[in-house]
Amino acid sequence: MLERKSPLSQIRIMGKFGHFSEEIGLTIRESKDFTYLEMSFWDQAMPSLRSKFLELFALKDFPESGLTITLKGGRLIRSGPARLAYYGEPGPEDVLLAMVGGDEGSVVSLSHSRCALHLSGSKVKDVLERGIRVNLGESAFPVGANAFTEIHGMSVLLIRTGASDYELIFMRTTARNIWTWLTETAAQFGYEVL
Amino acid sequence: MSPKPQKFRTGGGRIDRLKPLRFKFDGHELYGYEGDTLASALLANGQHLVGRSFKYHRPRGIYTAGVDEPNALVGLGTKDQVTPNVQATSQELYTGLTAVSQNRWPSLKLDALSVNSLFSRFLSAGFYYKTFMWPAGAWEFYEKFIRRAAGIGKGTHLPDPDSYEHVHKHTDLLVIGSGPAGLTAALTAAEAGKQVILVEQDFELGGSLLNRPLTVGNISGEDWLKRRLSELEVFKNVTVLTRTTAFGFYEQNLVGCVEKVQDHLSIPNLHVPRQRLYHIRAQKVVLATGALERPFLFGNNDLPGIMLSSAAETYLHRFGVLTGHRPIFYTNQDAAYDFAFALKTGGTEVAAIVDPRRDIPSALFQKTRALGIPLYPGSRIVRAEGYQRVRKVLLQPVKSGRDGKGIWRDCDSVLHSAGWNPVVHLQSQRGIKPVFDPGLNSYLPGAGITADHGCAGSLAGYEETDAVVSQARKVAKYLIGQIKTAPRNYKKPVHDTPPVVSDNSPKSGKTFVDLQHDVTTADIAQAQLEGFKSVEHVKRYTTQGMASDQGKLGNVNTLELLANLKGEDQALLGTTTFRPPFTPLTIGAIAGRSVGAELSPTRLSPFHECHRRAGAEFITAGDWIRSWYYPKGGEDVIAAYIRETGAVRKSVGMVDVSSLGKIDIQGPDAAEFLNRVYINGWKALPIGKARYGLMLRDDGMVMDDGTTWRLGENHFFMTTTTTGAAAVMRHMEYLLQVDWPELKVNLTSVTDEWGGMAIAGPSSRKVLESSFQGIDFSTEAVPHMGFLEFESDGLPVRICRLSFSGELAYEVYTRAGYAELLWDQLMEGGKPHDMILYGSEALGALRIEKGHVAGPELDGRTTADDLGLGRMQSSKKAYVGNILKEREGLIAETREQLVGLMPVEGAVALKAGFILFEGDGSEPKGHGLGHVTSVTFSPALGRHIALGLLSEGRAREGTLIRAVSPVDDMSVDVKVCSPHFYDPEGERMHA
Structure with a gap:
C-alpha cells in the first residue's frame, strides 16, 4: 500500500499554538487516506439509484439536498438534486463504480484532489465564520448540514458533524492557503494540531 | 506613579482614578485615567489647542466629544504604526499612547503656514480651479507644491505590521446603538428569544446615559443603565460588540461594522487582530444611532475653547473634566440651561446665557435670574475674539441689522447648542432620502420604519427619555412580529426658530460651516453667486462635507444657509447623498487577511516540494506557483533556460505539467458533446488514443486548446491550458445546462487529482523504460498520441x-498524493540518461522554437485560420463558433496571421508587444500591421526569434518588415518566416 502524501505534511506541526490560558479553542486533526467520490446522475435514473443506495448502505432515508447522512465509516453527502458525494473510509469505491451504470450517471474518485480536516472545540464556529459566509447558526446549519462554499476565494466543503464538530474538505492545490488562513485565524483562540 | 493634579479635572465621572495612564502629546508627557478618551485627558491637562486647520492653519481646539469631531485630529503611534487623522474624541486612552498634532510646522503654537490666513481672500472656493488653469501645461509644476501643502495627517510608507480580519455574522435582529433606545430594542427582542447583535461604537454601553444626568421613569439614567446591562448579561442569545461602528448599511440588510479590537491596548496581543470588519446579515435592523448636536454659526467660531454644549457636558459628567472656568452658553435649547445651572451650582462662573429666542420658558428664566447668571434672550453671538483661545464674544440682538452694535462679554469658553440633528446617515445609505422637519428644524429619516428595519429614539425625533424607551420597544416588537402597528417618527410642533447663522458680514471674521475643510459661509455664498445652485454642486465646488468627518456638524447648517441664500423652502432643497463609511476605515480593515502572499489564493503543484528541494526558482502563472528554472552555479534565468532548453534538444528533460486543466468527461453522449465543442471530429477517436483539439467561442474566436484522451467508450480525459481551465469548465457546464440539456454528459474537474510531468527529448523513451521496467514504450505500443494506463509497484x-x-515526449500522470513517488521514480530512471529538470521559461522557449501557440497567441482575438490551424475545422459537423467564424471580418485576407520573426541581426532581441510595420523605409504610423506575441533566444538556432501576428502574414514569408517599440525607442529589421523554426517536418517528435 503506497502512502498518500498530504500537501500539509511539510507545514502541519503537532502541538498547541496561539493565545490560550486553559482552554484550547480549536482542535485540528487531519483526516488521512480517506476516500472522496463525486457522483452525478441523470434525473430519470434517480428513483432506481435511490433504491440501490438505500439497500447498499442500509439506509432508511435518502438524504435531502444540503444534508449529510452518517454511514458506518463514512458520510453520504447530498450536494444537489442529482449529485451525491461519499466521504469516509476506503471501501465503497469499487462497489459504487460497479453499481452506477454509464446510463445512470458517473462516479469519479477525487480522493487525491482533496485535503480534509476535522475541526472541533468551543471556538470552532467563531473560527469558521471568519472565512465562511454561510449562516452557521444552530437552526440554519444543524448537525448533518453541508455547504459547498468558499473561504478567501477557495472552494471548500463544510459538513457539520456534531455540536462543535465540522469536517472541512478542500482542494489540495490550495491546501497551504487554507492552512495559513485557519491557523492565523485560530491563533487568537488557541489551537491544537493533533 | 503619582500624577500631578490636573487643572481642569473635577470630581465625579466614570474614570478610574486608581488607574492613572501616562501618554505623550507632541512629545510632552501627560497623564489621564482609565476611562478617559485622548480628548478628555488633553482637556484635563489644559491642552485646548490640539491642531491646525486644513487650509488656513488656524489654531483649533476640541469641538465635540464623539465621532462628529472636525478639529481634534491627531497622528497616533510612531514609525511603522502611524495612523493619521485619528479623532482624539473617539480614541480611548492607554498607557504609552503617543499622539502628535498635525498640519503644523515647526510647532503647534507657532505654525509657519498660518500665514495662509493673511491671503485668505485669495483662497476662497474654487481657488485652485481658477488659479492653476494657466499657463497651459504649468499644472505639473504647481502640482508638487500643492500636493505637499495638501492633506492634514501623514501616514507611513512602511508595511503595516498589524493583522486584520473579516467576520461573517447572521442574526435575527441587529441593533445599532446602545443608548436608551438601542438597549430597549435589544432587550425586547432578546426576551422574545430572538438572536440579537448589539453594536456600539463607544467602549461603554449607554449612549446618552453616559453623557448627561438623565432620568428614565422615576429612576436615574445611571441606575436604569445598570439594570438593563445586568438583564442583558443573562441572555445567551445576545452578542454585544463594543468599540464597533456600523459604517455601512447595504441591500438585503447587510451591515458593515468595524471593531477596534486592540486600538486601546498598550501591549497588543500578537495573536489577535488589530481590527475586525464584520459583515452582518440581519433579518431586521433597529437603527438607534441617536442625534448629534448642531452648532451655531458666528464669526471666528473655530477658536479653541468654543465647543458644543453637549460635548462640554459629556466631559464633565462622564470624564470629570471642566472645559472652561468662565463659559458663555449660546443656545436655543432648554436642555442646555440645565447644564448651565449644574455648572453654576457646582461653583463655576457662567459668564452668560445667550438665547436667540425671545420667549424663554418662565421656569428657566426665573432660575437663571435666581442663580445670578446674566441672560440675553433674543440675542445672538456675532463674533468671537481671542488668540489660540476664545477670550470674548460680541453679542447683538437678533433683530438688529448687520451693522448693529453689540456688547462684548469676556469668557474662556463658548458652549453652544442650536438643536439636534438625527444621525440619518445609515438609512440614507440605503437610498431613503431624509426629510426636512420644520419642527425639529432638521432632517428625520425618510422612513421611520420599513419591512426590514426601523428607526428608534432620537433618530426618529424623540427627545424625552421615557418616550424614547417606549417608542424603541414598539419598533422592536413591530419588527419581530409582536405588534402589527408600526410606530411613526415624532413630529415636533413648529416654532418660530431663529436662524443658526448669525451674520455673513466680513467684519465678523470667518464663519466656518465646515471646520475640517475650512469652508466658510462666504464660500457657500460665493458658490451660489457663481451659479452652483444644486446642493451636490455646492458640495463639490466648496468641498463642504467632503472631509473625513463627512460634514456631520456642517451639512445641516449648509442646507439652511443655501435655502436662505436661494430663498427656497428648505424642505424642497434636498440633501447631498450619504455614502459609506459613516466614520473612516483603515485600509487594513478593508483588506482583512488578503494581504501579502495571501492577497489571493495560490495553487501549488503536488510536486512543489520536489521542485523546492531541487533548487527551483518559482514564478506565478495565473493562480499557480510554477517552477521557473533550476539555476546551476549562480546562473540567472537566461543562462539557466538556455542550458535547460539545449539539454532537452540534446538528451532529455523533465518539466511539471500539473497545472494544465484536467476535466473528466463521462456519459453516453460524451463523444457527441466533444464533437460539438471542438472544431475537429471526435466520434472516431479510438479508445487508447488522444487528439489535439481546438475550441471556439460562440463568436468564432479561439477559446482554448489541449489534448483529450479517450479512456473508454463513454469516458474522456480533457486537458486545457493552465489559465483557461476554469473558463473552459464554465463554458462546457453552460452548454450542458442551457444549450444541450438533452446530452447525458457529466463533467468533473480533476485538475487537483492528477500530478503530471512531461519527459521530453530524444532520450525520453529510454527514461520511461528505465523508470517503468517491463512496460513496452515502443512506437508500436505507444504511437504518437497514444496512451497507456498501468500500475507500477502499486503506483x-x-x-x-x-x-x-x-x-519525442510523453506526459506522465499519477494520482496527486503519489506525485512525489512518481518524481523519485522518474528521476531515478533519468539518471543514466543525464535527464535534467527544466522550468516554465525553457518550456516557453521550446514551444516558440516549434511554433506552438499558447496564451499570448490565444488572446481571444484570433481565429483558427489566423493561427494556421484552419485545416482542423471540420466541414461535416456543427460546432460552437462554426457559423460566426465565417463573418466577413473573420475571413478577411488582411487578417493578422501567425508568423515567425527573425531579427536580421540575430543578437538583437525583440520584446513581446513590439508593433510591426512595413519594411519599405516609410515612417511607422498608426497601429501597424500586427505585433510580436512571444519572444525567446533559441539555443537550437543560436539567435533570437519571435512569434507574431501579422496582417497577411503567411504571404509575407521571406520579406523584411520592421518591429518598432516607441516605448523602448527601438526599431528592428526582421525577416518574416514560418512559425515552425525547428524541425518543421516533425521528424523528431515522431521518432
Missing part, C-alpha cells in the same frame, strides 16, 4: 505520448 500511471516541445 497508478497514465502516460500519453504527445509533445509541446517538438521532441
Whole structure:
C-alpha cells in the first residue's frame, strides 16, 4: 500500500499554538487516506439509484439536498438534486463504480484532489465564520448540514458533524492557503494540531 | 506613579482614578485615567489647542466629544504604526499612547503656514480651479507644491505590521446603538428569544446615559443603565460588540461594522487582530444611532475653547473634566440651561446665557435670574475674539441689522447648542432620502420604519427619555412580529426658530460651516453667486462635507444657509447623498487577511516540494506557483533556460505539467458533446488514443486548446491550458445546462487529482523504460498520441505520448498524493540518461522554437485560420463558433496571421508587444500591421526569434518588415518566416 502524501505534511506541526490560558479553542486533526467520490446522475435514473443506495448502505432515508447522512465509516453527502458525494473510509469505491451504470450517471474518485480536516472545540464556529459566509447558526446549519462554499476565494466543503464538530474538505492545490488562513485565524483562540 | 493634579479635572465621572495612564502629546508627557478618551485627558491637562486647520492653519481646539469631531485630529503611534487623522474624541486612552498634532510646522503654537490666513481672500472656493488653469501645461509644476501643502495627517510608507480580519455574522435582529433606545430594542427582542447583535461604537454601553444626568421613569439614567446591562448579561442569545461602528448599511440588510479590537491596548496581543470588519446579515435592523448636536454659526467660531454644549457636558459628567472656568452658553435649547445651572451650582462662573429666542420658558428664566447668571434672550453671538483661545464674544440682538452694535462679554469658553440633528446617515445609505422637519428644524429619516428595519429614539425625533424607551420597544416588537402597528417618527410642533447663522458680514471674521475643510459661509455664498445652485454642486465646488468627518456638524447648517441664500423652502432643497463609511476605515480593515502572499489564493503543484528541494526558482502563472528554472552555479534565468532548453534538444528533460486543466468527461453522449465543442471530429477517436483539439467561442474566436484522451467508450480525459481551465469548465457546464440539456454528459474537474510531468527529448523513451521496467514504450505500443494506463509497484500511471516541445515526449500522470513517488521514480530512471529538470521559461522557449501557440497567441482575438490551424475545422459537423467564424471580418485576407520573426541581426532581441510595420523605409504610423506575441533566444538556432501576428502574414514569408517599440525607442529589421523554426517536418517528435 503506497502512502498518500498530504500537501500539509511539510507545514502541519503537532502541538498547541496561539493565545490560550486553559482552554484550547480549536482542535485540528487531519483526516488521512480517506476516500472522496463525486457522483452525478441523470434525473430519470434517480428513483432506481435511490433504491440501490438505500439497500447498499442500509439506509432508511435518502438524504435531502444540503444534508449529510452518517454511514458506518463514512458520510453520504447530498450536494444537489442529482449529485451525491461519499466521504469516509476506503471501501465503497469499487462497489459504487460497479453499481452506477454509464446510463445512470458517473462516479469519479477525487480522493487525491482533496485535503480534509476535522475541526472541533468551543471556538470552532467563531473560527469558521471568519472565512465562511454561510449562516452557521444552530437552526440554519444543524448537525448533518453541508455547504459547498468558499473561504478567501477557495472552494471548500463544510459538513457539520456534531455540536462543535465540522469536517472541512478542500482542494489540495490550495491546501497551504487554507492552512495559513485557519491557523492565523485560530491563533487568537488557541489551537491544537493533533 | 503619582500624577500631578490636573487643572481642569473635577470630581465625579466614570474614570478610574486608581488607574492613572501616562501618554505623550507632541512629545510632552501627560497623564489621564482609565476611562478617559485622548480628548478628555488633553482637556484635563489644559491642552485646548490640539491642531491646525486644513487650509488656513488656524489654531483649533476640541469641538465635540464623539465621532462628529472636525478639529481634534491627531497622528497616533510612531514609525511603522502611524495612523493619521485619528479623532482624539473617539480614541480611548492607554498607557504609552503617543499622539502628535498635525498640519503644523515647526510647532503647534507657532505654525509657519498660518500665514495662509493673511491671503485668505485669495483662497476662497474654487481657488485652485481658477488659479492653476494657466499657463497651459504649468499644472505639473504647481502640482508638487500643492500636493505637499495638501492633506492634514501623514501616514507611513512602511508595511503595516498589524493583522486584520473579516467576520461573517447572521442574526435575527441587529441593533445599532446602545443608548436608551438601542438597549430597549435589544432587550425586547432578546426576551422574545430572538438572536440579537448589539453594536456600539463607544467602549461603554449607554449612549446618552453616559453623557448627561438623565432620568428614565422615576429612576436615574445611571441606575436604569445598570439594570438593563445586568438583564442583558443573562441572555445567551445576545452578542454585544463594543468599540464597533456600523459604517455601512447595504441591500438585503447587510451591515458593515468595524471593531477596534486592540486600538486601546498598550501591549497588543500578537495573536489577535488589530481590527475586525464584520459583515452582518440581519433579518431586521433597529437603527438607534441617536442625534448629534448642531452648532451655531458666528464669526471666528473655530477658536479653541468654543465647543458644543453637549460635548462640554459629556466631559464633565462622564470624564470629570471642566472645559472652561468662565463659559458663555449660546443656545436655543432648554436642555442646555440645565447644564448651565449644574455648572453654576457646582461653583463655576457662567459668564452668560445667550438665547436667540425671545420667549424663554418662565421656569428657566426665573432660575437663571435666581442663580445670578446674566441672560440675553433674543440675542445672538456675532463674533468671537481671542488668540489660540476664545477670550470674548460680541453679542447683538437678533433683530438688529448687520451693522448693529453689540456688547462684548469676556469668557474662556463658548458652549453652544442650536438643536439636534438625527444621525440619518445609515438609512440614507440605503437610498431613503431624509426629510426636512420644520419642527425639529432638521432632517428625520425618510422612513421611520420599513419591512426590514426601523428607526428608534432620537433618530426618529424623540427627545424625552421615557418616550424614547417606549417608542424603541414598539419598533422592536413591530419588527419581530409582536405588534402589527408600526410606530411613526415624532413630529415636533413648529416654532418660530431663529436662524443658526448669525451674520455673513466680513467684519465678523470667518464663519466656518465646515471646520475640517475650512469652508466658510462666504464660500457657500460665493458658490451660489457663481451659479452652483444644486446642493451636490455646492458640495463639490466648496468641498463642504467632503472631509473625513463627512460634514456631520456642517451639512445641516449648509442646507439652511443655501435655502436662505436661494430663498427656497428648505424642505424642497434636498440633501447631498450619504455614502459609506459613516466614520473612516483603515485600509487594513478593508483588506482583512488578503494581504501579502495571501492577497489571493495560490495553487501549488503536488510536486512543489520536489521542485523546492531541487533548487527551483518559482514564478506565478495565473493562480499557480510554477517552477521557473533550476539555476546551476549562480546562473540567472537566461543562462539557466538556455542550458535547460539545449539539454532537452540534446538528451532529455523533465518539466511539471500539473497545472494544465484536467476535466473528466463521462456519459453516453460524451463523444457527441466533444464533437460539438471542438472544431475537429471526435466520434472516431479510438479508445487508447488522444487528439489535439481546438475550441471556439460562440463568436468564432479561439477559446482554448489541449489534448483529450479517450479512456473508454463513454469516458474522456480533457486537458486545457493552465489559465483557461476554469473558463473552459464554465463554458462546457453552460452548454450542458442551457444549450444541450438533452446530452447525458457529466463533467468533473480533476485538475487537483492528477500530478503530471512531461519527459521530453530524444532520450525520453529510454527514461520511461528505465523508470517503468517491463512496460513496452515502443512506437508500436505507444504511437504518437497514444496512451497507456498501468500500475507500477502499486503506483497508478497514465502516460500519453504527445509533445509541446517538438521532441519525442510523453506526459506522465499519477494520482496527486503519489506525485512525489512518481518524481523519485522518474528521476531515478533519468539518471543514466543525464535527464535534467527544466522550468516554465525553457518550456516557453521550446514551444516558440516549434511554433506552438499558447496564451499570448490565444488572446481571444484570433481565429483558427489566423493561427494556421484552419485545416482542423471540420466541414461535416456543427460546432460552437462554426457559423460566426465565417463573418466577413473573420475571413478577411488582411487578417493578422501567425508568423515567425527573425531579427536580421540575430543578437538583437525583440520584446513581446513590439508593433510591426512595413519594411519599405516609410515612417511607422498608426497601429501597424500586427505585433510580436512571444519572444525567446533559441539555443537550437543560436539567435533570437519571435512569434507574431501579422496582417497577411503567411504571404509575407521571406520579406523584411520592421518591429518598432516607441516605448523602448527601438526599431528592428526582421525577416518574416514560418512559425515552425525547428524541425518543421516533425521528424523528431515522431521518432
